[in-house]
Amino acid sequence: MDYINQKYFKASIEETPFESNQNNKACSFCRHTKSPSIQLDDSLTIISRDANKAEIVCLQCFYEKKYSFEQQAEGGYLTKDGILLDSEKYNYLKDSHDYDTDLLPKEKQLLSIEKSKIQELQHTPPFNAWQGAIWLVHCNDFMTFIGTWEHKDFVNNSPNNDPSAFFDNICDNWNGDDFYDNQFGPNKSEYAESTFYAFECMHCKKKRGYVDNG
Numbered sequence: 001m002d003y004i005n006q007k008y009f010k011a012s013i014e015e016t017p018f019e020s021n022q023n024n025k026a027c028s029f030c031r032h033t034k035s036p037s038i039q040l041d042d043s044l045t046i047i048s049r050d051a052n053k054a055e056i057v058c059l060q061c062f063y064e065k066k067y068s069f070e071q072q073a074e075g076g077y078l079t080k081d082g083i084l085l086d087s088e089k090y091n092y093l094k095d096s097h098d099y100d101t102d103l104l105p106k107e108k109q110l111l112s113i114e115k116s117k118i119q120e121l122q123h124t125p126p127f128n129a130w131q132g133a134i135w136l137v138h139c140n141d142f143m144t145f146i147g148t149w150e151h152k153d154f155v156n157n158s159p160n161n162d163p164s165a166f167f168d169n170i171c172d173n174w175n176g177d178d179f180y181d182n183q184f185g186p187n188k189s190e191y192a193e194s195t196f197y198a199f200e201c202m203h204c205k206k207k208r209g210y211v212d213n214g
């Protein structure tokens, strides 16, 4: 299993939309079929002079920087035209009762990240996510995606052998009562369908993550 080892992505290639040999269809850039590739659809937007014509893009051309990806991060979108804040894309968010305490700090944080880091994130493969990959932020930088986690990963990373408490500590968007036990624990519900995306800050080593319920 191939591993992608980049500044903002340290996980298996299976965590990305790149797949081996898409029915032998050739990459729109290099015309080869050897490298894992992505059949583009509405869920991904690439940045390239020839973006409109590209239908299939390969990993080799990605490494050669023939194109990059628009990405979503905490606070907004990293588009080819620059940062589009969440509240610029969805104006009604400014009216929500917790805009000042929740979203606004994230938007300010995103605006303060150096442009070179944004470019580097655009040259990072997105991870597979039901509702779109969102990059978390820490120490004024994007965090490194380290994979989707299951119970054993929480056990292995928990500092005091309490995976449920560790989950509550690092999960951004979910907590409480039986959620961990029902969705991730060793006796999880047969209907459990939550996915957890894990990140690590490369500066302070803090872990964070969020739950996607498909």
Ligand SMILES: [Zn+2]
Pocket: 027, 028, 029, 030, 031, 032, 057, 058, 059, 060, 061, 062
């Ligand atoms: Zn290619």
Ligand SMILES: [Zn+2]
Pocket: 138, 139, 201, 202, 203, 204, 205, 206
């Ligand atoms: Zn940090």
